[in-house]
Amino acid sequence: MGENLRGKVAIVGAADTPVGKVPELNAFELCADAIQRVLADAGLRKEDVDGLITCNSMSMPLLYHAEAMAEYLQMFPRYCMAVGAGGGTTFSIIHHAASAIATGMADVVVVAMADSLRSGLSRQQAMLVQSSTGHPQYEQPWGLTVPAYYALAGQAHMAEYGTRPEHFAEVAVACRAHAALNPAAQKRDPITVDDVLNSRMIADPLHLLDCSLVSDGGSAIVLTSAERAKDFPHAPVYLLGMGEGHSHEHISQARNLTTSAAKEAGERAYAMAGLGPRDMDFAQLYDCFTPTVLIELEDLGFCAKGEGGPFIVDQGIGPGGQLPVNTHGGLLSHSHPGNPGSMFALTESVWQLRGTAGERQLGKADVGLLHAQGGILSSHCTLILGREAN
Amino acid sequence: MERTFPTSSALSDAYYAGCREGKLLLQYCSDCQQPQFYPRILCSHCGGRELAWREASGKGHIATFTVVRQPVSPAYEAPYVVALIDLEEGPRMMSHIVNCDPEAVRVGQPVQVSFENWSETLTMPVFQLQG
């Protein structure tokens, strides 16, 4: 039985907290701040919200994160939960929230996520917490950092398809070029392919500039039904397609090192939307490390398998490129506060589709694709958003 | 600071006990005869619950690898080579490639298991380049 959620749910609020280094607020407070900002954006009182979804933070993990957040804000939702799927959490949360609205579990749902990886954890703690994604008996003892786990996929892609470090570097260069147009981004100074290749090697083939940032930050959105969405201050942004794919947790158990479950996630989302990769005006692709973007471009059908590198060089994914990718700067240059990372890709997409993205507003932004993944290329979720419900 | 030692469970204890004796053990299913790694209480192919340990040949090849230049903690001395090894018997496992020039490691190279004592009670299966 297929889902039939196309155009039934819309995003009517979007807001970010400041990102980068925000030591004056802890992860929990950042999340509360994001919620207050998004209620203002949507023109809502907290009493209007009957659903709340959050995700746990690494710097301040709580057993009942969403419930504690509701209590802090004195909200009393009838639908309340914290979701955990690593970096994929962001969009699987949207998938859950949309289903909840479509089935009447809630009418107005706030999705809020924040973490303080920069200020709430020491560098060593941040490294260890994140690398605990590895299997505690058969992976973690080998001493991999998170970049090292992803490097395994990058190296495999190079060996199988002849991808070169220059191809990976192009991703970082493109994200930085987008970030240069975004006053909210953490890193805005332009970089070149040589800058990436000359930056310190972290885990072959990944250089420092192939790796995403470590940030504080929070973000939130409001979802409601398409019928109600017309009554909000901003033009609604409709959910046209959603799909997930889950292939493994541990990279040593991956079905395939170079083809991810982004393939199934994308196919499911395209099927729901009745659209394909060629219909997308932009794509926000999870870019924890540069090889991830190549693999996603291929698995989501923007190019043939193995041709991610040449696609980036020939078509362009930077500003003015054939397929603008990560128009806010991505995890590589906007911010990466851990699991909430893709929230900023989501709020950015809302602003692009509203037409309010400022200097970086795309000429044509009617439909866009967003993809997030968590673990080590493990849990995948694709969203397709559009300006029109039909 | 200590290296991260594997957490204890009945199955991982049995696996690492094999390493202490210089044996790389794989679980084989008595129903479908297939090997699996990592060890589980059930066969991940057919669900069979009767599994027996058998010693693997210790031969395999490098499916992929990375050279870790910035260690996860000071207990690990960089650079070190982490690889996914496709064992001759089929299953894939993670390990270190030791006693080699990290710059000389390539995908597809044949490797052979050897064992490294990390403490009085823990022996880890590592691999060396062959030929």
Ligand SMILES: [Zn+2]
């Ligand atoms: Zn079996």
